[in-house]
Structure formats: C-alpha cells, structure tokens
Amino acid sequence: MAGASKAAVVDSRANLPFVYRQYSPEQLREVLHKMYLIRRFEEGAEECYTRGLIHGTMHLSIGQEASAMGICMPLAADDQITSTHRGHGHCIAKGAEVSRMFAEFFGKTTGYCKGRGGSMHIADVAKGNLGANGIVAGGIPIAVGAALSSKMMKTGKVVVSFFGDGANNEGAFHEALNMAAIWKLPVIFVCENNGYGMSTSTARSTAVKNIAERAAAYSMPGVIVNGNIFSEVAEASFKAVERARAGEGPTLIESKTYRHRGHSKSDRNRYRTKEEIEDWMANRDPITLFETELRDFGFIDDQGIQAIRDAVAKEIADGIEFAKASPAPEIATLQNYVYTEQA
Amino acid sequence: MDAALRELSYAQAIQEAMAIAMDMDERVFLMGEDIGVYGGAFQVTGDLVERYGTDRVIDTPISELGGAGVAVGAAVTGMRPIFEFQFSDFATLGMEQIVNQAAKMRFMLGGEVSVPVVMRFPAGSGTGAAAQHSQSLEAWLGHVPGLKVIQPATPHDAKGMLLAAIADPDPVMIFEHKLLYKMKGHVPEGHYTVPIGKAEIRREGRDLTIVATSIMVQKALDAAAALEGEGIDIEVVDLRTIRPIDGQTVIDSVKKTSRLLCVYEAVKTLGIGAEVSAMVAESEAFDYLDAPIVRLGGAETPIPYNPDLEKATVPQVPDIIAAARDLVKGVR
Ligand SMILES: Cc1ncc(C[n+]2csc(CCOP(=O)(O)OP(=O)(O)O)c2C)c(N)n1
Ligand SMILES: [Mg+2]
Numbered sequence: 001m002a003g004a005s006k007a008a009v010v011d012s013r014a015n016l017p018f019v020y021r022q023y024s025p026e027q028l029r030e031v032l033h034k035m036y037l038i039r040r041f042e043e044g045a046e047e048c049y050t051r052g053l054i055h056g057t058m059h060l061s062i063g064q065e066a067s068a069m070g071i072c073m074p075l076a077a078d079d080q081i082t083s084t085h086r087g088h089g090h091c092i093a094k095g096a097e098v099s100r101m102f103a104e105f106f107g108k109t110t111g112y113c114k115g116r117g118g119s120m121h122i123a124d125v126a127k128g129n130l131g132a133n134g135i136v137a138g139g140i141p142i143a144v145g146a147a148l149s150s151k152m153m154k155t156g157k158v159v160v161s162f163f164g165d166g167a168n169n170e171g172a173f174h175e176a177l178n179m180a181a182i183w184k185l186p187v188i189f190v191c192e193n194n195g196y197g198m199s200t201s202t203a204r205s206t207a208v209k210n211i212a213e214r215a216a217a218y219s220m221p222g223v224i225v226n227g228n229i230f231s232e233v234a235e236a237s238f239k240a241v242e243r244a245r246a247g248e249g250p251t252l253i254e255s256k257t258y259r260h261r262g263h264s265k266s267d268r269n270r271y272r273t274k275e276e277i278e279d280w281m282a283n284r285d286p287i288t289l290f291e292t293e294l295r296d297f298g299f300i301d302d303q304g305i306q307a308i309r310d311a312v313a314k315e316i317a318d319g320i321e322f323a324k325a326s327p328a329p330e331i332a333t334l335q336n337y338v339y340t341e342q343a
Numbered sequence: 344m345d346a347a348l349r350e351l352s353y354a355q356a357i358q359e360a361m362a363i364a365m366d367m368d369e370r371v372f373l374m375g376e377d378i379g380v381y382g383g384a385f386q387v388t389g390d391l392v393e394r395y396g397t398d399r400v401i402d403t404p405i406s407e408l409g410g411a412g413v414a415v416g417a418a419v420t421g422m423r424p425i426f427e428f429q430f431s432d433f434a435t436l437g438m439e440q441i442v443n444q445a446a447k448m449r450f451m452l453g454g455e456v457s458v459p460v461v462m463r464f465p466a467g468s469g470t471g472a473a474a475q476h477s478q479s480l481e482a483w484l485g486h487v488p489g490l491k492v493i494q495p496a497t498p499h500d501a502k503g504m505l506l507a508a509i510a511d512p513d514p515v516m517i518f519e520h521k522l523l524y525k526m527k528g529h530v531p532e533g534h535y536t537v538p539i540g541k542a543e544i545r546r547e548g549r550d551l552t553i554v555a556t557s558i559m560v561q562k563a564l565d566a567a568a569a570l571e572g573e574g575i576d577i578e579v580v581d582l583r584t585i586r587p588i589d590g591q592t593v594i595d596s597v598k599k600t601s602r603l604l605c606v607y608e609a610v611k612t613l614g615i616g617a618e619v620s621a622m623v624a625e626s627e628a629f630d631y632l633d634a635p636i637v638r639l640g641g642a643e644t645p646i647p648y649n650p651d652l653e654k655a656t657v658p659q660v661p662d663i664i665a666a667a668r669d670l671v672k673g674v675r
Contacts, residue, residue: 055650056471107649118473118648134475135433136405169404170436197405199381205404271380331655338644 016297018235019073025299029308031073031230032294035065035287036312038089041098044316045088045105045119049265053324054105058119061089063228063260066286067192068093070225070233071160071255074241080128080146081160082139085120086192086259087132090162095127098315102323110326116337128157136197137163137170140189144176147187147250158244159187160237166197168211177218177252186244188237189252192227194259199271212254220250227257228286231293258284349532354387354524356498357463360505361388361425363534365395368423371509372399374414375427375463384429385465385524411437411462415445415514418460423509431464431518432478445514446489457512461505467520467558467608468646468657477646477653479609481518481556485585485618491515491539492586496560498528500583503537511539520558520608542589544596548578550671551602554593554619556582559606559658566663575671585615590622597628602670603636608657611640634673639666 013021019028042060049058061068068089072081075094083090091101096112104111104122111117112124123131130146133139143161150157167173168191180187191211195201208214215222223240225232233255240251258280262269269277294300351359364371377384379392379402392400403410407428414426428434434441445458468477485492491513495501501519508515545560546567555563560581567577578596582589597603603623605616616638623629623636639658647653668674 056473056648104648107652113648115649115652116474116647118471120473120475121648134473135436138475166405169406169409171406171408198377198384199379200377200402200404204402266384267381270382329649329652331651334642334647334652334655335644 012298017231018238019231020297020299022234022238023073028294028299029304031069032287032291032300032305033308033312034092035069035230035290036308037098037315038065038068038092039287040312040316041092041101041319042088044320045102046261048105048320056118057265058105059086059264060261061086061259063280063286064192064194064257065089066230066290067227067233067255067257070227070230071162071190071237071253073234074238075128075158075160078128078155079158079160080130080143081162082130082143082146083122083132083162084139084164084167085132085134085136086164087122087162088119091122091124091129091132094124094129096124096129097319099319099322102319103326106323106326107328108323108326109329110322114337115329137167137172139163140167141172141176143187144180144185147180147185148183150186151183156245157186158241160190161187162190162192164197165191165193165195165202165211166200166205167191168214169205177214177220177250180250181218181220184247184249186247187250188240188244189250191252191254193254193256196263196271198263201271210254212252215252220252222252222254224254224256227255228284228289230286230290257286349530350527351498351530352524353498353501353519353526353528354385356502356530357387357505357519358389358391359530360502360509362391362394364423364425364506364509365399367534370421370423371425372401372422373425373427374401374403374410376403376405376429378402378427383427385521387463387465387524388427407433407436408439412440412444414460414462415440415448415458418458418514419448419456423459425461425463425509427463429465430476431466431480432475434464434480434484441484441490441514441516442487446487449513450489458514459512460514461508462514462516464516464518465521466518467522468653469522471648471650471653473648474645479518479607479641481516481585482609482614484516485615489514490586491584492518493539493584494518494520494557495537495583496523496557496581498526498530500537500543502530503535504539504583506534507536507539510536515539518557522558526561540584540587540589542583542592543581544578544592545581546577546579548576548600550576550600551604551667552578552580552593552596552600553604553606553663553667554580554582555606556585556615557608559608562658562660563606563663565660566667569660569664570667573668575668577667582615582619588618588622590626593619594623594626594628597623598631601631601633603632604639604663604666604670605636606639606658606663608641610643611638612643614640616640634670637666637670639663
C-alpha cells in the first residue's frame with residue numbers, strides 16, 4: 001500500500017463505522033486478505049473434491065466470510081473458539097495456515113489433525129481453535145467448559161462458540177446458555193443464521209423469529225447483526241468481548257448471513273430458489289461489500305486489491321502443492337491418538 | 344420386465360415399504376431431519392413428501408432427543424411413527440428416549456401400553472465422513488431388553504423387515520449400512536414381511552460357518568466365492584436380527600461345519616461377535632468345534648478420515664479370505 005494518503009485517512013476516520021476508527025489501515029487490509037483467503041481456500045478445496053483428489057464431503061462457508069472475520073477481529077491470540085461443520089472460515093480467521101488445512105483435506109500427516117479428522121474436524125489448538133464439530137451444537141457446551149476453565153484458572157481468556165441456526169433447537173444449546181448465564185462465564189455464543197439448517201428454513205424449524213430472542217430466556221444480551229457487513233459484526237463482537245472480560249457474563253450474537261453453496265456436496269438446492277441465491281451473491285456478497293467500503297473510504301486502491309488477490313492465489317496454490325507432497329499416514333499408525341501416549 | 348425379476352436398490356426398497364405402509368394404515372407417518380423436500384440425507388424418503396404431504400412426512404428441527412421422544416409419545420397413543428435419524432451416530436443424542444423410555448415403557452407400566460415405534464439409522468463407514476458420521480452402534484441398542492434391533496443385508500430384506508417392523512407392536516431399531524443403499528437386488532412387489540428374529544443361510548457349505556451382519560454378509564459371500572477355487576466350502580449365515588438373536592440357526596450351522604468365524608463392522612470387542620461366540624460356546628455345538636472361534640471386527644479406534652486408514656479400520660474381503668483360510672487349514 002502506498003503510504004502517502006495514510007495521514008488523511010486517519011484524520012477523516014471520525015465519522016466512519018466502528019472498525020475504521022478502531023483498527024489501523026494495515027489491520028483492515030489484512031482482514032480483506034483473510035476474507036479472500038477463506039473464499040479461495042474453499043473454492044480450491046471444492047475444486048480438489050470435484051477432481052477426485054479429496055474424498056468425503058465438505059460444508060462450504062462461501063458467503064459467510066465477514067461473520068467469521070468480524071467475530072474473531074477483537075479476539076486475542078490465546079482466546080479460544082469452538083467451531084462447526086462449516087468451520088473453514090473460523091479456522092482461517094483464528095489464524096490457521098491454509099497449507100496445513102489443505103494437508104488435512106488430503107488426509108496427510110502434515111494436516112492439522114494428521115489426516116484423522118478431515119474437513120469436519122478441522123482444528124488448530126495452538127491458535128485457540130478447539131475444533132470444528134460433526135455434531136450440530138456439539139461445540140456449544142464445550143465452549144462453556146473452556147470458559148469455566150478460564151474463570152477457574154484465571155487466564156482471562158474469552159471463548160467464542162460458533163454454531164448455526166439449526167443448532168438452536170438442540171437441547172445442548174439451551175443447557176449450555178443457561179449454565180453460562182448462571183455462572184457468568186466469559187463466553188460468546190455466535191449463531192451464524194444463514195436461513196437454513198440443511199433444507200429446513202428457520203421459519204419452519206424455530207418458534208422465535210430471531211434466534212437472538214432466545215437470549216432473553218437466559219438473561220443475557222441478544223444482539224442481531226448483519227453478518228455480511230464486517231464492521232457491524234466486529235463491533236458487536238468487540239462489545240461482547242469487553243463484557244466477557246469484565247466478568248459480566250455471556251452474550252448471544254445472531255449474525256444474519258447466507259451460504260452461497262449447497263449444504264454439502266450432496267445438496268440439490270430444492271428448498272430455495274435460484275433467484276434467492278443469485279440475489280445474495282449479486283447484492284450482499286460480504287467480500288464485495290467490505291472491499292467497496294475500504295476503497296470508498298480510501299483505505300485501499302485497485303492496485304492494493306490486486307496485490308491481495310495475487311498473494312492469496314499464490315498461497316492457495318502453494319498450500320495445495322504442500323498438501324500433495326506431504327506423506328500419508330502409515331497403516332501401522334491406525335491406533336495412534338486413541339489414548340494419550342504414556343512415556 | 345418380468346415382475347419376478349424386478350430389481351430395486353436398497354434405498355428404493357425401504358422407500359417402497361414406507362409407501363406401502365402409509366397406503367395400508369392411516370396411522371403410519373414419517374418424521375426426521377430433512378426427509379421432506381430434501382428427500383433425506385441419503386435420498387431414502389425421496390419424493391414421499393410429494394405423494395403423502397407434509398402432515399405425514401414431517402421435517403423435524405435438528406432435535407434428535409425431542410424428535411425421538413415425540414415419536415415414542417405418538418406411538419404410545421395410537422400412531423405408528425417411523426423416525427429417521429439422519430446418521431446412526433446421532434442415536435447418541437436420542438439415547439435417553441430410546442433406552443430409558445421406548446424400551447422400558449411397556450414393562451414399567453406392567454403391560455398397559457405398547458410402543459410401536461420404528462427408528463431407522465443409516466450406519467457404517469466407507470464414505471469419508473470421519474469419526475462422528477461413520478460408527479456402527481447397533482450392539483449398543485442390542486444390549487437393551489425391550490428393543491428389537493435388525494440389520495437387513497439385502498434390498499429384499501430391507502423392505503420385508505421394515506414392513507415387519509411397522510407391524511410389530513414393540514420398538515424396532517433398523518440399522519441400514521450407508522454403502523448398501525445403492526445395492527440392487529430382487530424385490531417383490533406389494534406387501535410382504537420378512538420375520539424379525541430369524542437368521543438366513545445365504546450360502547451352504549461344509550467347512551466353515553461365517554456369521555456376518557449387514558454389509559459384511561456380501562463381503563463374506565465374496566470371500567466364500569474366492570475360496571471355492573481352493574476347495575474350501577463356506578457356509579454364510581446372515582444374522583439379520585441382533586435382538587432377539589437367532590441362536591439356533593447359528594448353532595445348527597456350526598454343528599455341521601465345526602468352525603466359526605464372526606464378521607462384523609462394529610468395534611470388535613464387547614460386540615456381536617462376542618455374543619455369537621459365547622452362544623456357540625455355551626451350546627451343544629461346542630463339542631463339535633474343531634478350531635477356536637475367530638472374530639473379525641472393526642479396529643479398536645474411531646473411524647479415521649484418511650481413506651486408506653478408514654479401509655484398514657474395518658474388515659475387507661481379503662481379511663475375511665485370510666481368516667477363513669487360516670481357520671480351515673488349522674493355522675490357528
Ligand atoms: C446432532 C446432529 N444432527 C444432525 C446432523 C446433520 N447435519 C449436519 S449440518 C446440519 C444442518 C445444520 O444447520 P445449521 O446449524 O443451521 O448450520 P449450517 O449448516 O447452516 O451452517 C445437519 C442437519 C448433525 N451433524 N448432528
Ligand atoms: Mg444454517
């Protein structure tokens with residue numbers, strides 16, 4: 001980025017949305033970089049799957065990048081998250097390397113789960129990502145437990161639990177929110193409401209209009225944000241993190257968003273219209289929205305955007321090469337990691 | 344096509360059974376996640392919602408415990424629900440209602456009620472879905488008095504056993520191996536039942552009895568065919584029901600062959616193989632045994648994602664061939 005206009009940018013920030021006042025231009029350009037990285041990672045993974053290089057299935061979060069990035073923006077490096085089956089974005093937002101993520105998809109020993117977990121169990125424990133989850137709502141009580149550790153061990157860590165709209169109808173969701181509230185734990189519940197749990201719309205699955213309304217039942221703030229607008233998400237997350245760190249207890253954030261792709265690789269999209277999908281893609285794409293804002297506010301120019309895209313393309317290509325070149329696990333190691341190895 | 348030779352896939356056979364049951368009995372209805380317009384995660388319910396409407400093909404929220412309980416409650420009060428768990432792994436979320444309620448209600452109430460609920464569980468590994476979407480948990484439920492637990496291995500049995508389950512006054516749990524859904528086979532038209540609690544001899548032989556369940560039946564048959572050339576003559580018993588288990592068919596077969604190999608996908612220890620082995624050891628067939636009983640089951644590990652590790656976790660045809668050959672040749 002050309003540094004010439006930086007002073008002007010900073011001076012004119014006062015009237016801009018939250019993130020433009022809170023974070024430096026470098027940090028915000030890095031957000032755009034990460035949003036592209038998430039998008040291209042998933043496109044790359046999808047292509048590898050289509051070409052038969054990856055088996056199983058995967059759940060793509062394309063269209064939800066601002067939500068993952070916005071929530072993770074105010075988190076410190078040692079804060080923790082629990083994620084979902086649609087967790088690639090969360091993983092990258094919390095700091096994972098795409099090379100090791102690709103390696104996991106290719107089932108290699110260099111992958112984050114050493115080839116044992118695949119897409120649905122991607123994790124990066126060193127960076128505070130306690131893992132995606134194959135069980136809807138499975139991570140929510142675990143996040144509450146991590147927050148309990150934080151409180152008992154006085155580590156000051158805040159824990160974020162990501163989950164989808166569908167998860168709000170599992171018992172685990174309700175039990176977990178209640179415990180977090182009665183014990184005032186430093187945890188933030190983030191419902192990424194993309195309108196559907198697989199084929200079932202929230203209107204058909206959920207008795208309240210907004211998932212955030214569930215918060216009232218557990219005496220915690222319930223906040224609704226436009227999940228496709230990075231600044232809105234980051235602002236809500238920032239406030240919830242402050243509240244959690246101050247010992248005031250949990251917050252439920254409902255981040256309203258949309259997934260562009262099908263639920264998984266076997267979805268025929270029979271429960272929603274093409275027009276609906278195209279409308280979200282054309283008019284509310286979170287990367288387009290953020291990029292446009294950044295440019296309009298003078299934080300980046302076309303050259304800067306192109307530089308980010310080129311850098312991301314290279315990271316993705318390198319990541320796939322790394323994955324392909326990495327070793328597969330030996331069959332003899334089949335029973336590794338079932339129990340903790342004793343010295 | 345000649346009606347006698349009509350072929351359907353395993354998934355189609357189940358769908359046809361559900362349609363026939365709904366045609367025959369107003370009380371039969373379906374519940375589950377994404378079984379309506381989506382057609383079910385494995386396209387088993389398919390277009391049934393278009394034919395029977397959303398009152399009889401009900402998409403539930405993602406609420407396995409509540410959903411299973413609602414099915415139990417409806418069954419107790421006069422309806423005939425068929426509840427689909429999207430993956431058998433999610434039985435773990437419904438366990439309370441299955442084990443504490445459905446299985447025991449009739450008993451606890453001194454016979455005042457019956458619980459005619461059917462629950463369907465897509466099970467097993469081989470799809471690259473990793474540790475939480477690939478398990479074989481049938482023995483867990485097989486351990487619970489009050490439940491009936493079946494594992495049809497062919498399209499013919501899938502239809503006939505499901506129709507028997509729907510007619511059954513007690514809770515019946517059906518484990519359907521996901522890799523069987525595409526398997527084609529002869530399926531008669533119209534209503535018929537295949538009895539619950541009866542094993543089937545799929546192949547007669549003199550040298551060795553292989554007792555197999557679900558997808559392992561076909562693998563055992565493939566192994567038997569391969570060993571024919573070596574002059575090894577294998578009998579394959581498809582257990583079909585694990586509770587109530589058909590001990591007599593197994594015992595009679597072992598008395599004839601004098602050797603027993605149990606093959607199943609679930610984790611080897613504390614499973615179906617242990618039960619079948621003990622049953623034989625406790626019976627008059629024990630005196631007929633010429634060799635130790637052998638079990639071939641899943642490795643003592645969760646199902647891994649890596650495809651080669653995943654395959655190595657469960658018995659494959661070459662493993663069955665090797666174990667059968669060793670047994671007959673007296674290597675062990
Ligand atoms: C306990 C459980 N039930 C069902 C499923 C199957 N399943 C996986 S994702 C999904 C939909 C989840 O919807 P939502 O929570 O809204 O997340 P999204 O997929 O929209 O991100 C379902 C039904 C599961 N994995 N776990
Ligand atoms: Mg959703």
